[in-house]
Amino acid sequence: MHADVRSLTEHRAAALALAAPLPAVDVLLDDADGLVLAHDLVTDEPLPRWDNSAMDGYAVRQADVTELPATLRVVADLPAGSADEPLVTPGTAARIMTGAPVPTGADTIVPVEATDAGTGTVVVREAPPAGTHLRRAGEDAVPGDVVVAAGTLLGPAAIAAVASLGRPVVRAHRRPRVAVVSTGDELVAPGTPLRRGQIPDSNSWLLAAAVREAGGIPVRFGPVPDDVAVLRELLAGLDVDAIVTSGGVSVGAYDVVKAALADEPDVEFVSVAVQPGKPQGLGRLPGGTPIWTLPGNPVSSFASFEMFVRPAILRMRGLRDVERPTRQAVTDEGWTTPPGRAQLMPVRWVGPDRVVRATARGSGSHLVARLALAEGLAVIPAEIDRVAAGDRVTVLKVSP
Template sequence: MRTLDEHRAVALALAAPLGAVETPLADALGLVLAEDVRTDEPLPRWDNSAMDGYAVRRADVLSVPVVLPVVVDLPAGSADEAVVAQGTAARIMTGAPIPAGADAVVPVEETDGGTTHVQIRVTPVPAAHVRRAGEDAVPGDLVLVAGAELRPPHLAALASTGRATALVHRRPRIAVVSTGDELVAPGTPVRRGQLPDSNSWLLAAAVTDAGATALRLGPVADDPAALLALLLELDADESVDGIVTSGGVSMGAFDVVKAALLAQPGVEFVPVAVQPGKPQGLGRLPAGTPIWTLPGNPVSSFASFELFVRPAVRRMLGFASVERPAVAAVADEGWRTPPGRAQLMPVRFVRDDRVAPATARGSGSHLVARLAQAQGLAVVPAEVDEVLVGDTLHVLKVVP
């Protein structure tokens, strides 16, 4: 039986950062930068005003109050190459270029002004309210480092350098296939023995949450030949970067995924010493597409995706750190753990640093309705037979 850490390593090894593409800034949020970005120009590009007010020669306003004629209006964005001669002022808005001759800005609230003349009531300090060209960055300065996840401030920095696109690792497209004759689409009347298909929605949402694009397919009937044909079709599709299936990987007579793929030399099915999620499969299809085959019980699918698939998707995106944020939390309740197997216990935070099982039924693999209460997964090592109140746990935060 493979250990949890061993299987995590094998699952992650199926992934590598995808190629870099130029992407419009509007589509780059959350993607990973594939190159260092330097500025070719000073930022700001020219001296400009930090305030609405009047650009003056400081020597003209050493003795106040003083009245100066206003020779020009300079709104933000003005291309006017104005000059403030001795004994004059320019009315200026925040962001407008400082006119030649001026060396300070007097805020409008420190004046009694108009469009033709202004009374300056306060002598400004040298270079008051003047933003100097290049004080943010000079040509050649490193603005962003390859590997950065592009968040709103990063996009602003890119735009400030004049770039309309970013070179990023492209977003992977992951196909999600749920299997089982018993599954029906949500909203369809359910007869005895049937279940609404929740797994494809769970896993497609998890793929999207990880930063990839989900292609949701299913439910697919328990027909090994038809399933294999679908998987090989996805494998041949160059737009598909990975496949996740749920269900049909255990030892039952109708385990369709295992029946469909057992003869594929690049795919293996192994028991993993973990609860929930013991039956697992993974590998590569003939054209090289990685596939992760997860158990069908919803909590098993959820926990398996979090531990085995999500890190691989994050690696495809180009992230150096692919794990969920982890915290040390104290057990507010105790519970038994399965002998010889690591446990992935869905937990909720009862206080900032204390957790309890998300439901009274613990880590039961079928408890899909109760799974909504989970805020984290407590990873309990295989050598621990019982979690006691007050024990410190390693918890992956699945809800920010």
């Protein structure tokens, strides 16, 4: 029934290969936060643009303050933002605020605390060496410098750098709109009274939140019944950048996702040597939209999204590093792992470098309540058959 069995690594590569950075668009700075810059941002001006004062104080000539105290005539008052260009001649000073351009003739900034703060004349009591408290033009960047590189996530500091270059608009990759479709006749919307055999849909919320956490824009559909015609119509009508489904990909008699996509030439269903998450599908719909079809057990959906979909969403956003941070930890307990298959075990921290299974009463892929405690996924290689208490494991950090 499965044409192909793949390793976790192979399927991950196939899943990621479906994704490419989305087109770049011009966005206002107010909307750029969290997007990824699509081009190197090069400054064509020096930063700062002119020599300016690092302190509130007085711009003076060093030669005038070699003997102290010195009394100087105040010839100008330069608040930040002043366009004045006074000349500081021998025996004079300009009152100056932080950030104001240093007037011609002055080579030293005396902080206000070292003076009598006079306005007509000023008495300088202490003077720093020439050049002190003076920010030089180009100290931060010179023309031609790449201030923010293509592929940078536009967080607070990068946005501030863009603004400081005077750019109100940047070109950034737009965020992917990702449809999330959970399937299953047993599923009802949370809050609906349950009859025997029914359970609340949780996967559409799980995956929508995971898409958002990955920086995509989720478009949630769920629950969708096990009806091939309904699912086909839904998929055909979507106008999104990518699609993630859950459920209906196994060997059962009612596997609606497999049935709905059976005739798609560019979609394949495979077995992946991983637990949970063995039955997987992926490919492209006729219009080219990537689709990943995940198994329906909540823990399987969660782990499969982490492994196969999240890196693809990050790549669509334009990020180059699509990996979660990992951390080495020691497990406080042992468990068995399936022979010949990698294992993805939800874990939680019990110390700086110590973990236990999050799903404490077992490792079943249906344990959605316990999954809420998961802070990481321990990735156990296929060669390992048993994890013992005290073993070192590699943990993907899935919570901040």
